[in-house]
Amino acid sequence: MLASLGLILLCQLIGEAVVRGLGLPLPGPVLGLLLLLMLLLARDRFTVLAHGPLRNDGVENASKGLLAHLSLLFVPAGVGVVQKLDLLASHGIAIVLVLALSVVVTLLATVLTFRLVSRLLKQQDAR
Amino acid sequence: MKDNPFSLWVYLSQSPLLWLTVTLLVYATTDAVSLATRRHPLANPVLHAMWIIGAFLLATGTSYTSYFAGAQFVHFLLGPATVALAVPLYENRRRVVSSIVPMLVALLAGSVTAVVSVVLLAELAGLPRDVVLSLAPKSVTAGVAMGIAESLHADPSLAAVAVILTGIMGAIIVTPLMNRTGVTDYRARGFAAGLAAHGIGTARAFQVDEIAGVFSGIAMSLNALVTSFLVPLAVTLLVR
Numbered sequence A: 001m002l003a004s005l006g007l008i009l010l011c012q013l014i015g016e017a018v019v020r021g022l023g024l025p026l027p028g029p030v031l032g033l034l035l036l037l038m039l040l041l042a043r044d045r046f047t048v049l050a051h052g053p054l055r056n057d058g059v060e061n062a063s064k065g066l067l068a069h070l071s072l073l074f075v076p077a078g079v080g081v082v083q084k085l086d087l088l089a090s091h092g093i094a095i096v097l098v099l100a101l102s103v104v105v106t107l108l109a110t111v112l113t114f115r116l117v118s119r120l121l122k123q124q125d126a127r
Numbered sequence B: 001m002k003d004n005p006f007s008l009w010v011y012l013s014q015s016p017l018l019w020l021t022v023t024l025l026v027y028a029t030t031d032a033v034s035l036a037t038r039r040h041p042l043a044n045p046v047l048h049a050m051w052i053i054g055a056f057l058l059a060t061g062t063s064y065t066s067y068f069a070g071a072q073f074v075h076f077l078l079g080p081a082t083v084a085l086a087v088p089l090y091e092n093r094r095r096v097v098s099s100i101v102p103m104l105v106a107l108l109a110g111s112v113t114a115v116v117s118v119v120l121l122a123e124l125a126g127l128p129r130d131v132v133l134s135l136a137p138k139s140v141t142a143g144v145a146m147g148i149a150e151s152l153h154a155d156p157s158l159a160a161v162a163v164i165l166t167g168i169m170g171a172i173i174v175t176p177l178m179n180r181t182g183v184t185d186y187r188a189r190g191f192a193a194g195l196a197a198h199g200i201g202t203a204r205a206f207q208v209d210e211i212a213g214v215f216s217g218i219a220m221s222l223n224a225l226v227t228s229f230l231v232p233l234a235v236t237l238l239v240r
Helices: A002-022 A028-045 A058-067 A070-126 B005-013 B016-036 B045-060 B064-076 B078-084 B086-091 B093-098 B100-124 B129-135 B142-151 B156-181 B186-208 B210-238
Strands: none
Touching: A002 A028, A002 A058, A002 B078, A028 B078, A028 B086, A028 B210, A058 B078, A058 B086, A070 B016, A070 B045, A070 B064, A070 B078, A070 B100, A070 B129, A070 B156, A070 B186, B005 B016, B016 B045, B016 B064, B045 B064, B045 B156, B064 B078, B078 B086, B078 B142, B078 B186, B086 B093, B086 B210, B093 B100, B093 B210, B100 B129, B100 B186, B100 B210, B129 B156, B142 B156, B142 B210, B156 B186, B186 B210
């Protein structure tokens, strides 16, 4: 469990270091995600890697434990709303309406594009 | 301590222990309520934990800075949790690879819609320029959005609030909206949830269906990438 958490942190650390070092415009943890994914794929090919956290679902279980409480992690930033009460008092309704409309439009645009493209591909395969 | 209970409060309210405990206990309660309602969208645990803790801070006159000193230990885990998304992605890799084309096209359509719609709507509503800039990255995860807002000289903490509000609204609205559109493909539904509503949408997607959660996590990561490039461009083109 500890080694697995350590491995996850190490991936993030390398991700942050590379992003900072190369000035990449992407968040460090996203690079860490890619790194961990490559490690897991490499493990299946090279048995030498199947040690410590990469054995017996170690890192898998630690990751699932973290993801099971993903919502909790947004609470501290969310409470930051208390700092913005004056702004919300003057523009709150407009801000909430703008965000709500935009999120609905975005959900629809994404889901419909996804469906449309996968249906077109299926038709092509059928021919 | 007996003669001055107030000094105990002063001591505790400045220590990380109290606010870490409050964060965990309040969330554990709102999450239990959410579970008891069989994960009803309106019983969103983040939303209710937020206002309960916020009200508690206001009632006790505690500053957000002292609160965050304790809550930062939870906040910190956002990074490792993003890395952890590699595991569901790995376990469902065949499914993911087989839908790579629809994913990439939907990514482009969704991220452009997310940025352009919020900027245009905010301008239409007559919001001040610095507010418009802070709302622009609202569909990506908090850390990234704050970085984007900073680079535009907008307010990063307002950006964080916009991100959380967007995530909560997305998580509440996604299931009823998708049911109404009749889309039953959980890959597409999850992808939309993660793109529009980042980690809170992803947490919601995992509650509904594991495949939806996986695709949501991918959408969230990819959208963070695309939006970092897109927002500065959209702002130059669209903002007065």
